[in-house]
Amino acid sequence: MTSFAEIIDRTTADELRARGSWKWAKGGPGVIGAFVAEMDFGVARPVEEALLGVIERRELGYLSQRASDAMAAACARWQRERYGWEVDPERVRPLPDVITGLAAAISVFSRPGSPVILPTPAYMPFLTWPATLGREIIQVPMAADGGRYVLDLDGIAAAFKRGGHLLVLCNPSNPVGRVYGAEELAAVAGVVEANGGRVFADEIHAPLLYPGGRHIPYASLSEATARHTVTGTAASKGWNLPGLKCAQLVLSNDADAVLWAERGFTFEHGTSTPGAWAAAAAYRDGGDWLADVVGYLDGSRLLLAELLAARLPEIGYRPPAGTYLAWLDCRGLFAARGIEENPADFFLERGRVLLTDGAACGDAGQGHVRLNFATPRPILAEMVRRLADAVNGR
Template sequence: MQRVPADPIDLLRTRTSAKWRGYPEDVLPLPVAEMDYPLAEPIADALHRAIDRSDTGYAFGSTGIAEAFAPFAAARLGWEVDPARVTATGDVSMGIVEILRVAVSPGDGVIVTPPIYPPFFDLVTEAGAAVVEVPMLGGIDEGWSLDLDGIDAAFAAGARGILLCNPHNPLGHVPSRETLSALAEIAERHGAIVVADEVHGALVQPGVAYTPFLTVSDAAREAGVAVTAASKAFNLAGLKAALIVTGSDRGDALRAKLPYEVSYRMSQFGAIASIAAFEHGAQWLDGVLASLDDSRRLLADLIADELPGVRYRLPDATYLAWLDLAALGWGDDPAAVALERARVALGHGVQFGASVGRGHARLNFACSPEVLSEAITRLSDAAALTDR
């Protein structure tokens, strides 16, 4: 498989996105979920053509991006999507908030499963609901799983929804079809909603069985709404386009309640880029997945060689690594120490859930082998100084 090489560090530092403007130039920035790979040529070509024709107006509804996504989802994810059951919006977070606003009442509990993407906590409260934490079971050694009994109990206690991260960020865990089926049955029994964030769904490694939530069962289609985008797989987060997908009359009724301007939040460039990605980006994505496979394995080797006390489990999906850095003795928030002493920026584990994130950090390995190696060497050197 032809790999997609990351851009060189000097070129990356000319980027003006959050990852490359959030830290001084002596810092290796590995916390933000942006990839260092060059944009896929079909996407770049589509955007250049749009500029050439001054095509910078409002995006024209959900139909175009929905019709491009449906065959991509079928071929890539085994998911039969009806384009008529898709509403576009600006990004996955917007979609989550708007669905929660029409699906639950103010003050209702919504379950999150830490360690979890930090904005999940804020999205629940932005929608007027209350966060209910049901941490993931397991750990780095044995792997993770959803706490289905805990979720059932939380619904029984009054929670009305759950944010499912499938695949899971930051763990890279991919729930089994059986687990998702059980979750759907629990949610349906309690009349609750499952809002499935599936933005990392196309970043599952070959050989790993990935199941979009709405494909699991009639119960899942009844209880669930999926929100997804091309943004993570194709590095398009700044272009603002996402899809809210349903598979039942109940889900359709929720989409029908969304304010009409929800779909107008999708940008024209986001729609153009996403359509190009879904229709013509498969070869590039295969190359990126091969590069990510190399990187996740390289990270394991580097840690074993240079940071033997650090614990890490090879993720099955995403380009994010959840690291247990407790052995370094850097306290509850080792990312703060890594930034100060090693000039390596990591995601702060405590932000992913204070109860389970202490001593942990998230690392983005969608970068060159050279950057990844330099980051681990810096951390190792800092750890050696700590031991003195």
């Protein structure tokens, strides 16, 4: 039987372009799209079947209680079975997307007008959305610990002292790929509690953890974290469903549930019916497909290290512990070669590879690019070849 890896390896750039995704269309003809967080691996069979069922039933109206309940039950079960977190399905609320969860966390659960505290480098919209709600952002650059990014607890404490109230905690972290351990999370909780803060825990990438890693839902750590946290998650990264517009907000205390019952509707309203059924199927029956995907990505994150070591050894790269995003430090390379351009612009213009500009991830991301390696490995190899040729002037 043909393996998942063999099928993916055979997928060509032309086929991917023909699918018409934003990832492949945005750069234009001939450009390899490696920016937005989508995967080039198709769809899990249980998700396809769920969507076909929606079509057969002509179930394309607004979100029903039945669809919402199925999604919530499957998500709650996933949380319990995979991470040991007991959540009441009634507290798993539908959202169109996780970024709406952030908007809700800011509007409903944080002190009116208070700045939002954001460890950086961060997922790009985290830097722009709070402003649309009239909120300032306090960026807290992560610290380096032996080449590994760590949260700067003193910096976070100082941000609370400056009036910040909601901390955005992204775990696994986009773009740097860290998966925080129990001790680190407990230390964060200590700072949040000491300052009366709240946390928006973005755990959208949790299904995408590599062997040896363990996801600990932040709200599951203790009574205190359950009390001060709202969690945003979705099946949309693990099973590649972001266009279906369905995510989950997990409430973990009674007070938040009361407030949400009063104010949550406007945030829940845009959730799509096909998305809810697809998410339910992914959480309930998509484990095998996800295991194939994670197995493939595990090989790719290590392959990328080999490719870079062979062709661009001056680029700093540490394979991520979670996510399919590689965070590449181009500062040494560009300084050594006397290249003064922004790396994302340079690689698009000279290499025809569309990457995410690290500067969009916050001040701490200057000189970096984010590369999405959830693509067939031959395309990943071609990408590195193009980056190297761009630097070498060919």
